[in-house]
Amino acid sequence: MAAATKKTAGAKKKKGKAKETAGKEGIGDKAVEAAGRLLKHDPDSGVDGWKKGEPVPYLFLANVFENISETTKRLEIAEMLTNAFRTVIVSNPDDLLAAVYLASNTIAPQHEGIDLGIGDATLVKILAEATGRKESAIRADYKEQGDLGIVASMSRSTQKTMFAPPKLTMSGVLKEFRAIATTEGTKSVDAKKAKIKKLLVAARECEAGYIVRSLQGKLRIGLAQQTVNQALIHAVVLQSDAAAKAAKEGGNGAVADLLGRGADVLKQVFSECPSYDEIVPALLMEGGVDKLHSRCHFRPGVPVKPMLAKPTCGVSEVLQRFSDVEFTCEYKYDGERAQIHLLEDGTVKIFSRNQEDNTPKFPDVIRALPSYLKAGVKSVVIDGEAVAYDREQHKILPFQILSTRGRKNIDEADIKVNVCIYAFDCLYLNGETLLQKSLTERREAMYSAFKEVPDEFYFCTAKISRDVEELQVFLEDSIADNTEGLIVKTMDATYEPSKRSLNWLKLKKDYLEGCGDSLDLVPIGAFHGRGKRTGVYGAYLLACYDEESEELQSICKIGTGFSDEQLVELTEGLRPTVIEAPRSYFKYDANAMKCDVWFDPSQVWEVKAADLSISPVHQAGHGLVDPVKGIALRFPRFLRKRDDKNVEQATNSEQVADFYNAQATKQEFAGGDDDY
Ligand SMILES: Nc1ncnc2c1ncn2[C@@H]1O[C@H](COP(=O)(O)OP(=O)(O)OP(=O)(O)O)[C@@H](O)[C@H]1O
Numbered sequence: 001m002a003a004a005t006k007k008t009a010g011a012k013k014k015k016g017k018a019k020e021t022a023g024k025e026g027i028g029d030k031a032v033e034a035a036g037r038l039l040k041h042d043p044d045s046g047v048d049g050w051k052k053g054e055p056v057p058y059l060f061l062a063n064v065f066e067n068i069s070e071t072t073k074r075l076e077i078a079e080m081l082t083n084a085f086r087t088v089i090v091s092n093p094d095d096l097l098a099a100v101y102l103a104s105n106t107i108a109p110q111h112e113g114i115d116l117g118i119g120d121a122t123l124v125k126i127l128a129e130a131t132g133r134k135e136s137a138i139r140a141d142y143k144e145q146g147d148l149g150i151v152a153s154m155s156r157s158t159q160k161t162m163f164a165p166p167k168l169t170m171s172g173v174l175k176e177f178r179a180i181a182t183t184e185g186t187k188s189v190d191a192k193k194a195k196i197k198k199l200l201v202a203a204r205e206c207e208a209g210y211i212v213r214s215l216q217g218k219l220r221i222g223l224a225q226q227t228v229n230q231a232l233i234h235a236v237v238l239q240s241d242a243a244a245k246a247a248k249e250g251g252n253g254a255v256a257d258l259l260g261r262g263a264d265v266l267k268q269v270f271s272e273c274p275s276y277d278e279i280v281p282a283l284l285m286e287g288g289v290d291k292l293h294s295r296c297h298f299r300p301g302v303p304v305k306p307m308l309a310k311p312t313c314g315v316s317e318v319l320q321r322f323s324d325v326e327f328t329c330e331y332k333y334d335g336e337r338a339q340i341h342l343l344e345d346g347t348v349k350i351f352s353r354n355q356e357d358n359t360p361k362f363p364d365v366i367r368a369l370p371s372y373l374k375a376g377v378k379s380v381v382i383d384g385e386a387v388a389y390d391r392e393q394h395k396i397l398p399f400q401i402l403s404t405r406g407r408k409n410i411d412e413a414d415i416k417v418n419v420c421i422y423a424f425d426c427l428y429l430n431g432e433t434l435l436q437k438s439l440t441e442r443r444e445a446m447y448s449a450f451k452e453v454p455d456e457f458y459f460c461t462a463k464i465s466r467d468v469e470e471l472q473v474f475l476e477d478s479i480a481d482n483t484e485g486l487i488v489k490t491m492d493a494t495y496e497p498s499k500r501s502l503n504w505l506k507l508k509k510d511y512l513e514g515c516g517d518s519l520d521l522v523p524i525g526a527f528h529g530r531g532k533r534t535g536v537y538g539a540y541l542l543a544c545y546d547e548e549s550e551e552l553q554s555i556c557k558i559g560t561g562f563s564d565e566q567l568v569e570l571t572e573g574l575r576p577t578v579i580e581a582p583r584s585y586f587k588y589d590a591n592a593m594k595c596d597v598w599f600d601p602s603q604v605w606e607v608k609a610a611d612l613s614i615s616p617v618h619q620a621g622h623g624l625v626d627p628v629k630g631i632a633l634r635f636p637r638f639l640r641k642r643d644d645k646n647v648e649q650a651t652n653s654e655q656v657a658d659f660y661n662a663q664a665t666k667q668e669f670a671g672g673d674d675d676y
């Protein structure tokens with residue numbers, strides 16, 4: 001049954017993609033139909049149980065979530081959320097920000113590092129207190145349901161309160177969430193618990209379930225950030241005068257066009273300035289969408305989502321893809337992405353691949369940065385890689401060494417592992433954003449703003465050539481110089497934030513063997529070790545992430561590639577995350593994969609496999625390549641733990657399908673190319 005539903009979802013997705021491309025020449029029929037439906041909807045009709053101008057009740061949003069959870073259809077979900085946001089706009093626009101945060105299940109911009117994510121054990125305890133039920137009963141229900149949100153909404157409060165607590169409002173709930181996440185100090189645990197309990201006691205109807213899921217850190221109703229953003233912009237556009245005018249003059253088609261353009265603007269703006277705090281109020285101002293980019297754009301202090309690269313299989317594929325464009329090859333350093341910002345006031349900040357604020361991790365780089373600058377640089381942002389470095393031998397050290405550096409509150413005096421920064425891009429210089437400039441120009445800016453400092457700061461090694469042999473030699477040089485291979489970039493491309501772009505191709509040394517990139521996967525379960533591995537987990541069940549359904553889909557069992565120390569370390573790290581039963585969003589074959597323990601997903605592991613195959617057991621990308629079966633990795637080998645990726649940034653099922661297809665294509669042409 002589940003497989004059948006998924007199959008349709010997969011097929012639909014493919015079609016949707018085709019439309020998107022077709023839509024370049026004109027708006028697709030689906031979008032026009034959707035615009036028609038949205039126009040017919042009266043957002044005032046949603047104002048039910050409160051008055052316009054009053055704070056919007058949390059129950060309004062919880063009910064919307066409830067309706068959304070009953071469908072898996074993207075389009076329906078997006079429309080429901082759009083209409084909900086429209087109701088908020090007509091009712092109390094000041095609450096739109098809270099609605100957007102609550103729907104995207106975040107409470108602050110990523111780089112501020114304020115997350116919920118309250119542990120299950122704590123939540124079970126508070127739930128027991130708030131409902132008057134026994135902890136053991138709640139735990140038993142949890143085991144059966146696999147979702148604490150469901151348990152929360154099932155557990156009716158039996159607690160007697162003298163007065164009915166006031167109704168929860170959206171803005172009130174968000175405020176409490178923020179307070180819970182930021183409470184610090186000696187009494188903070190109790191204070192947090194008291195706040196959570198208060199929320200749960202005040203919860204009506206289905207509210208408790210969504211409060212609990214938000215506190216856990218995941219709503220799990222199929223609301224990807226992309227959907228929330230689309231709904232946000234569609235709601236704002238539909239409530240604007242421009243939409244009314246377009247509808248009158250050009251009908252549904254004109255409105256669909258306006259919605260599409262709005263979505264493009266928001267996509268660009270959100271990747272340059274990923275902060276609802278800035279975007280939502282700006283959208284509600286005069287000239288909302290049209291002026292959005294001028295009001296919210298990239299600036300030092302707020303990380304831009306980094307541009308990503310696509311894997312390729314060899315020098316000849318690169319030459320083929322870039323047959324008529326100018327390109328450059330750069331060493332691919334194996335460290336940690338570092339987006340370094342210098343603000344006008346002299347503040348220096350370093351952000352990770354994930355837009356996390358990594359500043360506390362690199363006090364040495366922060367202090368030394370001014371010495372890498374040329375005169376006259378007031379503000380600048382560079383993109384680069386921080387690599388572990390041996391200053392005596394003057395050489396790059398492996399990634400593993402870098403990962404032994406502490407993460408937080410590092411005292412410069414205690415630093416044992418030095419880093420060297422290899423800069424490869426410049427995104428901002430002296431008040432001007434360079435994102436829309438070509439790589440040629442951005443590089444010029446980088447060279448004009450910085451100078452190399454031996455053993456501390458270098459520009460990445462690069463070469464421009466079209467000669468197969470010369471490139472092959474350069475690739476071998478890169479390996480000899482302790483890097484992972486090359487990243488090949490087109491010279492005239494702009495910086496494409498958050499895109500896995502074909503303008504950047506990665507060419508790693510491991511591709512030359514097996515061909516195919518490593519995957520970043522999530523351990524969701526484990527098997528007790530035997531013999532030499534007694535006392536630690538001896539094998540794990542890994543999963544990839546499906547963005548569409550928010551599932552973690554099993555992809556392989558893994559027991560190879562671990563050193564004895566790693567086995568101990570991973571076991572120790574994962575033991576505290578053991579949960580009583582697999583989560584409802586784990587997709588695996590319960591008959592074939594009887595794990596001894598299950599984990600609350602928290603880690604991401606980089607894994608290399610010999611190849612991929614269609615599997616009768618594993619679920620990765622099911623419906624994407626084979627109508628019902630999933631994809632599995634063959635002979636997977638553990639490479640390393642990835643602290644710079646979170647669970648949602650694990651390799652997604654579409655990428656798995658891409659890898660599978662690329663491998664199939666390569667096998668078809670096997671023998672025709674001696675380049676690998
Ligand atoms: N010259 C360079 N140009 C761009 N990126 C570089 C360069 N040198 C090193 N890198 C690093 O390589 C990364 C891209 O390749 P890698 O395979 O390591 O990606 P990843 O972090 O595993 O992400 P994914 O596999 O999801 O693409 C960049 O994010 C960056 O950190």
Ligand SMILES: [Mg+2]
Nearest residue numbers: 333334335336
């Ligand atoms: Mg890397």
Ligand SMILES: [Mg+2]
Nearest residue numbers: 517518519520
């Ligand atoms: Mg990778």
